[in-house]
Amino acid sequence: MAYRVLIVDDSPAMRAFVRRVIGLSGFDLAACFEASNGQEALELLRREWVDAILTDINMPCMDGEEFLRRLAADEVFRSIPAIVISTDATHHRKKRLLAIGARGYLSKPFLPEALRAELESTLGVPL
Amino acid sequence: MTQPDLDGPLRAAVDEVLETMFFVQGEGEAHPGRGPEELFTAQVEFEGSPPGTLGLRITREAARRMAADFLGEETWDLPESRTLDVVLEMANMFCGAVLSRVESETVFRLAPPTVTFAVGEVVEPSEGASIYDVQLSEGALQVALRTAGAGS
Numbered sequence: 001m002a003y004r005v006l007i008v009d010d011s012p013a014m015r016a017f018v019r020r021v022i023g024l025s026g027f028d029l030a031a032c033f034e035a036s037n038g039q040e041a042l043e044l045l046r047r048e049w050v051d052a053i054l055t056d057i058n059m060p061c062m063d064g065e066e067f068l069r070r071l072a073a074d075e076v077f078r079s080i081p082a083i084v085i086s087t088d089a090t091h092h093r094k095k096r097l098l099a100i101g102a103r104g105y106l107s108k109p110f111l112p113e114a115l116r117a118e119l120e121s122t123l124g125v126p127l
Numbered sequence: 128m129t130q131p132d133l134d135g136p137l138r139a140a141v142d143e144v145l146e147t148m149f150f151v152q153g154e155g156e157a158h159p160g161r162g163p164e165e166l167f168t169a170q171v172e173f174e175g176s177p178p179g180t181l182g183l184r185i186t187r188e189a190a191r192r193m194a195a196d197f198l199g200e201e202t203w204d205l206p207e208s209r210t211l212d213v214v215l216e217m218a219n220m221f222c223g224a225v226l227s228r229v230e231s232e233t234v235f236r237l238a239p240p241t242v243t244f245a246v247g248e249v250v251e252p253s254e255g256a257s258i259y260d261v262q263l264s265e266g267a268l269q270v271a272l273r274t275a276g277a278g279s
Binding site for chain 1: 143144146147148194197198199209212213215216219220222223224226227234235236237239
């Protein structure tokens with residue numbers, strides 16, 4: 001099965017890198033969408049279904065925490081697993097984001113294999 | 128936390144980001160900005176305990192090569208704006224990686240990275256900063272971290 005993934009990050013370089021790394025990792029990708037903040041991501045989700053979301057935290061307009069809260073509050077979007085990709089690897093930040101709805105957490109820097117493993121684990125892809 | 132405590136975490140964080148995200152290893156010490164090469168520079172301010180600033184200087188050719196590798200593109204085909212995007216993200220990752228090592232018990236928040244000086248302008252790092260100079264195959268990189276109160 002191939003998956004549709006949304007990348008949410010205000011850095012165009014980071015979005016391009018994540019898209020590239022997903023491809024390099026061997027993850028089965030059907031389509032990849034991009035948004036530069038939580039607000040853009042919510043608008044895109046009203047038009048496109050995705051299987052998983054990879055989101056940054058520090059973003060203008062609507063940051064990752066608010067985006068996760070909006071996803072959790074939406075009857076449809078709450079079923080889409082969201083994985084946080086952040087430079088903040090501290091325990092208390094991970095705990096807080098997982099508590100408000102993130103299903104996974106990947107701290108930068110990360111290896112391509114780690115991104116694939118996090119996606120597959122979150123999506124329940126059989127080994 | 129005292130400023131000297133940052134030297135080791137800064138080196139470890141920079142090395143890890145370079146190896147993991149940019150697939151490069153440092154080739155010893157270098158001093159970007161002391162020669163005639165043009166530079167890209169970026170800065171990230173952070174709130175935490177204590178707050179501070181991370182500054183990055185990288186020679187132009189090294190930045191172009193690393194940006195191309197990061198994005199999976201060719202250097203000849205890469206607009207300068209995209210190289211700058213990568214330099215800004217590099218500064219963001221260095222800052223987050225070092226703070227995650229030293230501020231594990233406190234909340235820190237990074238401001239968006241900014242380009243601080245025009246290409247080619249040489250600025251000496253501020254007094255009291257922890258500095259890590261890295262020789263790269265196509266140039267040099269310098270990362271400086273200064274926390275509030277250091278060097279004063």
